Amino acid sequence: ARRRFDVAFARIRQEFTAKFRLLFDGGEADLVHQENGVRIEAVPPGKNTRALSLLSGGEKSLVAIALVLAIFELNPAPLCVMDEVDAALDESNSLNFSRLIVEMSRQVQFVLVTHNKVVMEAAELLHGVTMREPGVSRVVGINLQQADELLQQQSG
Amino acid sequence: ARRRFDVAFARIRQEFTAKFRLLFDGGEADLVHQENGVRIEAVPPGKNTRALSLLSGGEKSLVAIALVLAIFELNPAPLCVMDEVDAALDESNSLNFSRLIVEMSRQVQFVLVTHNKVVMEAAELLHGVTMREPGVSRVVGINLQQADELLQQQSG
Amino acid sequence: MNLREIKIAGFKSFMTPTSLQFTPQVSAVVGPNGCGKSNVVEAIRWVLGESSAKALRAARGPDVIFSGTDAHKPMGQCSVELVFDNSDGTIGGGYAAYSEISVRRQMTSDGASVYAINSRTARRRDVQKVFRGTGLGARSYSIIEQGLAAQLVTAGPESLLEQIEEAA
Amino acid sequence: MNLREIKIAGFKSFMTPTSLQFTPQVSAVVGPNGCGKSNVVEAIRWVLGESSAKALRAARGPDVIFSGTDAHKPMGQCSVELVFDNSDGTIGGGYAAYSEISVRRQMTSDGASVYAINSRTARRRDVQKVFRGTGLGARSYSIIEQGLAAQLVTAGPESLLEQIEEAA
Numbered sequence: 001a002r003r004r005f006d007v008a009f010a011r012i013r014q015e016f017t018a019k020f021r022l023l024f025d026g027g028e029a030d031l032v033h034q035e036n037g038v039r040i041e042a043v044p045p046g047k048n049t050r051a052l053s054l055l056s057g058g059e060k061s062l063v064a065i066a067l068v069l070a071i072f073e074l075n076p077a078p079l080c081v082m083d084e085v086d087a088a089l090d091e092s093n094s095l096n097f098s099r100l101i102v103e104m105s106r107q108v109q110f111v112l113v114t115h116n117k118v119v120m121e122a123a124e125l126l127h128g129v130t131m132r133e134p135g136v137s138r139v140v141g142i143n144l145q146q147a148d149e150l151l152q153q154q155s156g
Numbered sequence: 157a158r159r160r161f162d163v164a165f166a167r168i169r170q171e172f173t174a175k176f177r178l179l180f181d182g183g184e185a186d187l188v189h190q191e192n193g194v195r196i197e198a199v200p201p202g203k204n205t206r207a208l209s210l211l212s213g214g215e216k217s218l219v220a221i222a223l224v225l226a227i228f229e230l231n232p233a234p235l236c237v238m239d240e241v242d243a244a245l246d247e248s249n250s251l252n253f254s255r256l257i258v259e260m261s262r263q264v265q266f267v268l269v270t271h272n273k274v275v276m277e278a279a280e281l282l283h284g285v286t287m288r289e290p291g292v293s294r295v296v297g298i299n300l301q302q303a304d305e306l307l308q309q310q311s312g
Numbered sequence: 313m314n315l316r317e318i319k320i321a322g323f324k325s326f327m328t329p330t331s332l333q334f335t336p337q338v339s340a341v342v343g344p345n346g347c348g349k350s351n352v353v354e355a356i357r358w359v360l361g362e363s364s365a366k367a368l369r370a371a372r373g374p375d376v377i378f379s380g381t382d383a384h385k386p387m388g389q390c391s392v393e394l395v396f397d398n399s400d401g402t403i404g405g406g407y408a409a410y411s412e413i414s415v416r417r418q419m420t421s422d423g424a425s426v427y428a429i430n431s432r433t434a435r436r437r438d439v440q441k442v443f444r445g446t447g448l449g450a451r452s453y454s455i456i457e458q459g460l461a462a463q464l465v466t467a468g469p470e471s472l473l474e475q476i477e478e479a480a
Numbered sequence: 481m482n483l484r485e486i487k488i489a490g491f492k493s494f495m496t497p498t499s500l501q502f503t504p505q506v507s508a509v510v511g512p513n514g515c516g517k518s519n520v521v522e523a524i525r526w527v528l529g530e531s532s533a534k535a536l537r538a539a540r541g542p543d544v545i546f547s548g549t550d551a552h553k554p555m556g557q558c559s560v561e562l563v564f565d566n567s568d569g570t571i572g573g574g575y576a577a578y579s580e581i582s583v584r585r586q587m588t589s590d591g592a593s594v595y596a597i598n599s600r601t602a603r604r605r606d607v608q609k610v611f612r613g614t615g616l617g618a619r620s621y622s623i624i625e626q627g628l629a630a631q632l633v634t635a636g637p638e639s640l641l642e643q644i645e646e647a648a
């Protein structure tokens with residue numbers, strides 16, 4: 001069991017660093033196995049703050065995405081469902097995220113719940129969920145333009 | 157002290173219900189003082205789920221905004237600074253939020269950190285924070301169109 | 313292997329039977345706040361055997377059955393079915409021969425669940441067995457719920473250690 | 481009373497002295513992830529007397545001083561100044577006569593802080609006294625940090641009771 005953890009940890013650590021660098025266009029990241037657990041180290045490119053706490057909300061989000069996808073790669077399923085992991089990302093980080101998803105989609109089928117237009121553009125298929133009648137959900141297949149209207153409906 | 161809590165609680169409760177109904181265009185909400193603390197009840201219009209936990213991410217966000225602003229009204233300062241409270245809101249809820257802010261801004265000066273275009277449109281003044289040089293922040297006064305470009309820079 | 317279709321009937325806000333069809337690559341689920349997107353994600357976890365009500369934002373099991381609105385009465389049962397294309401034989405064992413595998417769960421308001429694999433009644437552990445080795449499961453990293461990622465990063469070193477041990 | 485200007489020098493990512501000017505109504509602070517927006521909010525809390533490093537996402541007090549980048553050396557001190565228009569006399573007491581009130585805090589890398597009100601040296605509690613009764617303060621509901629609102633709703637009844645008791 002100890003051996004299996006070491007193998008798993010080494011794999012996750014490697015994947016985490018790789019995905020971090022893809023999402024941040026550089027920078028340094030690592031996972032450190034210490035006595036009290038596993039500590040995350042992450043430094044966006046050009047910055048030098050080692051403390052994870054000092055990172056911004058969006059930066060922490062991106063680190064989190066690198067981490068969950070690294071753990072995913074340990075037992076890569078044919079399907080990955082992600083619910084609004086991109087909520088705090090600005091446009092540039094959203095683009096990096098969607099590029100990584102498109103790259104990984106050569107082996108993995110993705111279902112992404114999102115409000116993010118950049119991420120929607122990476123999808124081949126959009127499922128529009130609506131609640132025209134309060135409390136009752138319905139689903140309709142839509143394209144990007146309809147998605148825009150769907151998200152603007154109920155406005156005003 | 158007991159008396160002061162009761163007065164405060166009654167005030168917050170009233171404000172919470174009022175702001176909830178403004179943000180949700182209806183619905184019911186209340187704060188209940190029980191033995192183990194203060195419980196939040198919130199039901200969006202037309203729905204009937206009493207359990208707060210079953211609400212969506214965006215709905216919980218909107219309930220949270222109603223709550224923080226209700227507590228704010230207890231000791232209303234001339235200034236209110238909010239950091240990305242609107243991150244999970246869709247376009248329609250963002251509009252309701254910005255309308256409430258504009259209404260309250262007749263007595264309160266607001267500084268809103270946001271990525272949300274609908275909320276930006278409610279501001280008279282935009283401060284664009286940039287980091288052209290990694291790790292070094294600078295601020296420039298910008299208009300809505302420049303904000304668009306600022307948020308798209310570093311893309312691609 | 314890939315997911316072809318989800319059929320949801322009576323689960324949470326999906327009062328009317330609803331079908332979502334998927335492509336093998338990237339799909340997005342979009343819509344306003346509170347319209348039911350996370351409910352779709354939870355439906356997938358639920359049919360794969362999620363047994364904790366709390367993990368589905370509910371207090372008790374039957375809370376996931378459509379509980380009615382101002383205009384509609386509550387329902388007495390709900391069901392979710394997943395249909396997978398297995399023509400590449402990813403799912404092995406007893407179902408390796410099937411090019412299509414469907415998994416279904418139905419719950420009645422007393423909280424009792426009935427599972428089915430390719431229309432034959434099964435137990436929850438049979439469903440979990442089908443997906444063993446594929447990396448898919450209610451608690452695997454193949455389903456990342458709203459807020460999980462952020463929580464992983466802020467939770468602290470002991471928490472992360474546990475998560476990695478569990479995944480290993 | 482309203483906020484006219486914030487001057488930030490050396491606080492977190494604001495290496496170069498920076499000034500933000502405000503209108504009496506609604507201002508928005510915008511920009512990409514990690515560019516420094518939340519740092520501005522924390523600068524306001526800090527100058528109003530925030531003494532907990534953790535509340536500013538830091539481990540120790542001096543962590544809020546610009547710590548350098550690949551291209552720049554760390555700084556030895558930082559300061560934040562707020563300038564308020566008090567022509568409506570909202571701030572009473574000893575400063576009621578001033579139509580403009582400025583509050584400044586400077587910290588050196590040994591962690592020692594020096595406060596000033598209208599350029600005269602003051603103590604932290606003098607600064608807090610200036611704003612007493614106005615509803616403004618490092619820990620008041622006038623400054624709502626990133627994530628606070630969501631946390632309030634999910635934290636549970638005891639937590640919310642404490643928050644309300646504190647506000648009362």
Ligand SMILES: Nc1ncnc2c1ncn2[C@@H]1O[C@H](COP(=O)(O)OP(=O)(O)OP(=O)(O)O)[C@@H](O)[C@H]1O
Pocket residue numbers: 135200203204205210211212213214215323324325343344345346347348349350351352375376377378379380458
């Ligand atoms: N058993 C149930 N019966 C009827 N409606 C339910 C039930 N359980 C949950 N709901 C409703 O489902 C809604 C939440 O849906 P969901 O969490 O899927 O929203 P969402 O689309 O993910 O929104 P967001 O973008 O805000 O995250 C709530 O408004 C809730 O009232």
Ligand SMILES: Nc1ncnc2c1ncn2[C@@H]1O[C@H](COP(=O)(O)OP(=O)(O)OP(=O)(O)O)[C@@H](O)[C@H]1O
Pocket residue numbers: 044047048049054055056057058059291491492493511512513514515516517518519520543544545546547548626
């Ligand atoms: N003492 C310091 N010296 C230099 N840089 C610092 C210091 N403390 C924090 N930073 C940097 O400030 C950045 C975070 O800024 P901030 O939290 O204000 O971002 P933000 O604009 O709010 O982003 P988001 O939109 O993602 O919330 C981090 O990248 C961090 O490296």
Ligand SMILES: [Mg+2]
Pocket residue numbers: 084212213214349350351458
């Ligand atoms: Mg959701």
Ligand SMILES: [Mg+2]
Pocket residue numbers: 056057058240517518519626
């Ligand atoms: Mg921030």
